[in-house]
Amino acid sequence: MSFPWANQYKPTHPLMVYLDEKLPLPRFVYNAIGGGYPVPRNLNYAWNFGVLAGFCLVLQIVTGVILAMHYAANAGVAFDSVEHIMRDVNWGWMLRYAHANGASAFFVVVYIHIFRGFFYSSYKAPREMIWLLGVVIFLLMMATAFMGYVLPWGQMSFWGAKVITGLFSAIPLVGEPLQQWLLGGFAPDNAALNRFFSLHFLLPFVIAGVIILHIWALHIPGSSNPTGVEIKSESDTVPFHPYYTAKDGFGLGVFLLIYCTVLFFFPNALGHPDNYIPANSMSTPAHIVPEWYFWPFYAILRAFTADFFFIPAKLMGVLAMFSAILVWFFLPWLDTSPVRSGHYRPLFRKFWYLLVIDTLILGYCGGSPAETKYVLISQIAAAYYFLHFLVILPIVSSIEKPLPLPFSITEAVLGTDAATA
Amino acid sequence: MVRIFGPLIGLFFAAALVWSFGIGVAQQLREPDPSTAVKDFHLDPKEDVHWSFEGPFGTYNTRQLQRGFQVYKQVCNNCHSLKQIAFRNLSQLGYKPAEIKAIAKDWATKAKTFDPKTGDAGERPNTPADHIPPVYYAGTGNPPDLSLITKARHGGAHYVYSLLTGYTDQPAALLKKYPDSKTPDGLYYNPYFANLNIAMPPPLADNAVTYADGTPATLNQEAKDVAAFLTWTAEPEMEKRKQTGWPVLGFLLAATALAYLSKRTIWADKH
Numbered sequence: 117m118s119f120p121w122a123n124q125y126k127p128t129h130p131l132m133v134y135l136d137e138k139l140p141l142p143r144f145v146y147n148a149i150g151g152g153y154p155v156p157r158n159l160n161y162a163w164n165f166g167v168l169a170g171f172c173l174v175l176q177i178v179t180g181v182i183l184a185m186h187y188a189a190n191a192g193v194a195f196d197s198v199e200h201i202m203r204d205v206n207w208g209w210m211l212r213y214a215h216a217n218g219a220s221a222f223f224v225v226v227y228i229h230i231f232r233g234f235f236y237s238s239y240k241a242p243r244e245m246i247w248l249l250g251v252v253i254f255l256l257m258m259a260t261a262f263m264g265y266v267l268p269w270g271q272m273s274f275w276g277a278k279v280i281t282g283l284f285s286a287i288p289l290v291g292e293p294l295q296q297w298l299l300g301g302f303a304p305d306n307a308a309l310n311r312f313f314s315l316h317f318l319l320p321f322v323i324a325g326v327i328i329l330h331i332w333a334l335h336i337p338g339s340s341n342p343t344g345v346e347i348k349s350e351s352d353t354v355p356f357h358p359y360y361t362a363k364d365g366f367g368l369g370v371f372l373l374i375y376c377t378v379l380f381f382f383p384n385a386l387g388h389p390d391n392y393i394p395a396n397s398m399s400t401p402a403h404i405v406p407e408w409y410f411w412p413f414y415a416i417l418r419a420f421t422a423d424f425f426f427i428p429a430k431l432m433g434v435l436a437m438f439s440a441i442l443v444w445f446f447l448p449w450l451d452t453s454p455v456r457s458g459h460y461r462p463l464f465r466k467f468w469y470l471l472v473i474d475t476l477i478l479g480y481c482g483g484s485p486a487e488t489k490y491v492l493i494s495q496i497a498a499a500y501y502f503l504h505f506l507v508i509l510p511i512v513s514s515i516e517k518p519l520p521l522p523f524s525i526t527e528a529v530l531g532t533d534a535a536t537a
Numbered sequence: 538m539v540r541i542f543g544p545l546i547g548l549f550f551a552a553a554l555v556w557s558f559g560i561g562v563a564q565q566l567r568e569p570d571p572s573t574a575v576k577d578f579h580l581d582p583k584e585d586v587h588w589s590f591e592g593p594f595g596t597y598n599t600r601q602l603q604r605g606f607q608v609y610k611q612v613c614n615n616c617h618s619l620k621q622i623a624f625r626n627l628s629q630l631g632y633k634p635a636e637i638k639a640i641a642k643d644w645a646t647k648a649k650t651f652d653p654k655t656g657d658a659g660e661r662p663n664t665p666a667d668h669i670p671p672v673y674y675a676g677t678g679n680p681p682d683l684s685l686i687t688k689a690r691h692g693g694a695h696y697v698y699s700l701l702t703g704y705t706d707q708p709a710a711l712l713k714k715y716p717d718s719k720t721p722d723g724l725y726y727n728p729y730f731a732n733l734n735i736a737m738p739p740p741l742a743d744n745a746v747t748y749a750d751g752t753p754a755t756l757n758q759e760a761k762d763v764a765a766f767l768t769w770t771a772e773p774e775m776e777k778r779k780q781t782g783w784p785v786l787g788f789l790l791a792a793t794a795l796a797y798l799s800k801r802t803i804w805a806d807k808h
Contacts, residue, residue: 157807196621199621199684199685202774203621203626203773203774209774209777209778210778210781213778354807358803359803359804359807362796362799362800362803362804363800363804365796365799365800366793366796366797366799366800368796369789369792369793369796369797370793372789372793373786373789373790373793376782376785376786376789377782377786379782380778380779380781380782380785380786381593381779381782383778384688389688389689389690389691390689392685392688392689392771393681393685393689394682402731419554419557420553420554420557421557421560421561422556422557422560422561424552424553424556424557427553429557432553436550436553436554439546439550443543446539446543449539449540449543450539450540450543452540487570488561488565488570491561492558492561492562492565495554495555495557495558495561496554496558498550498554499550499551499554499555499558502546502547502550502551502554503547503548503551505543505547506543506544506546506547506548506550507543507544507547507548507551510540510543510544529807529808
């Protein structure tokens with residue numbers, strides 16, 4: 117759907133007229149991210165992160181494809197082939213650091229994108245499908261990042277692969293055979309490394325496909341906005357180009373400044389030193405920790421230390437870890453408040469801040485050694501996490517008295533809207 | 538459906554977590570986690586050394602790297618490999634091509650050869666294109682390859698320096714509190730090592746090497762030099778990385794400023 121006042125694509129150059137008749141690709145682009153897409157005029161900088169996430173995917177694909185030209189997915193030489201990239205390939209160190217830190221940047225951007233969605237209830241009708249596809253993208257990203265981290269075949273690669281595939285062994289009856297089938301052996305080895313490489317190359321393109329669906333679904337109702345009030349008239353919108361291309365351009369500049377500072381001056385700050393030790397199945401690292409972006413979920417996994425009735429603790433941990441993300445799928449139906457934006461929901465807003473703090477605490481515990489104090493803290497934090505989504509959110513949305521909404525986006529921006537008169 | 542089962546599932550997970558929490562707390566009250574010698578006596582790397590390569594403008598000091606290379610060659614290389622480094626890489630330390638040729642040729646461990654016609658294994662002198670030959674070690678412990686050691690340990694060069702200078706007698710307080718944690722025979726007490734007891738005997742001492750450039754070879758000096766050298770072996774691209782970073786950031790700063798101005802101009806009538 118588009119709004120009746122949307123600009124129409126009018127090619128003037130004969131070549132563009134010809135192209136528009138045969139293959140209207142320029143028209144498609146114009147209507148998707150050009151002057152033909154009307155967008156709410158009041159989007160704040162929290163709305164920059166979708167474009168930034170798309171940029172990160174392209175960055176990862178470009179650097180990744182070039183790295184794959186020099187990398188060898190063989191357990192005997194994988195570690196040394198990464199060092200070959202770092203030392204002997206022209207600008208190889210830059211490519212590899214760009215890719216490794218690019219994964220972190222991608223997750224930073226996507227986490228902000230997701231928590232923006234939480235705050236502004238971007239998951240609510242009519243945008244449920246965008247949200248559901250977004251969660252699918254996040255799950256695919258996690259799988260891709262996990263398999264990518266295995267490829268350098270350092271100690272954390274190896275033991276991370278062992279722990280994560282070990283999760284499947286918690287499934288009753290079929291767990292052990294399933295884990296062996298996934299790994300192609302009893303422990304991670306050449307077979308696992310090869311298939312992880314193959315899938316790590318494949319999945320980003322699957323992500324790109326789901327992103328196309330995500331954006332397609334977005335263009336049906338159009339973008340949400342910080343007031344949560346739907347678009348009423350032309351004065352509520354501006355064309356995507358030049359308004360949001362300019363704003364996204366500035367956002368991209370700020371993002372690149374931060375990203376390049378890390379890339380060129382702190383390239384290993386986000387990694388773990390143990391991954392510069394070659395994989396060794398005979399020596400277990402003192403603390404096996406995943407990359408930082410998995411820490412909150414890792415904390416939830418480790419928080420289940422006691423069997424619950426007849427369910428083993430390990431199975432509970434695995435179920436909870438996957439449920440921690442699956443619960444996002446049900447958000448559109450758990451939050452029943454008719455008001456979207458957190459700006460007009462005073463009680464909801466307080467719990468949103470609590471969720472942010474809670475997730476940061478979970479992340480901190482997940483990155484810490486499995487000592488009793490961190491486990492105890494993460495148990496409370498994980499309990500709050502589930503209660504927040506499944507119990508608190510439905511209650512808050514039914515008892516809360518939202519603040520009065522502005523009549524329109526225009527009124528929210530300008531103070532008055534001619535249409536109200 | 539979601540509104541009925543959702544809260545039930547939420548309460549189920551929360552109950553399981555509270556159950557785990559309760560058992561954990563009860564266990565702590567009954568018998569708290571025992572303290573260990575490692576928890577009490579392990580030290581984080583000393584941070585008091587200043588390195589020329591620290592900071593966003595830091596560069597390597599090639600004279601220091603050459604001294605560190607000498608320490609590696611004469612001491613560390615008895616047990617530790619350095620397989621990521623080729624002799625040709627030594628040009629970054631300021632050695633001339635002829636010097637590198639000589640270093641490679643005179644290297645004690647020769648390059649291995651194999652004659653596919655006869656099946657005979659043989660040896661030949663190293664060339665600048667060869668990597669430093671691996672060291673085979675049969676004694677106690679597993680001396681790690683040192684190429685990436687400063688990246689593979691928390692603290693990097695600080696860790697290497699602290700470990701090399703950190704050998705000491707086991708503190709009496711430790712033995713009193715943990716009589717079972719006495720350093721076993723054949724191992725050496727070092728509070729900077731992960732489990733406090735390291736198989737490597739103190740490798741450096743005053744005058745363990747005689748520096749070609751006349752620098753007094755104290756233990757501290759040797760440890761500093763070899764830690765700097767091993768930082769270079771782990772990150773030979775570091776100087777180029779920082780030198781590339783500054784123009785990149787400069788360009789981005791200008792581009793972002795322009796992007797901000799154009800954004801402001803375009804939006805001028807919409808606020």
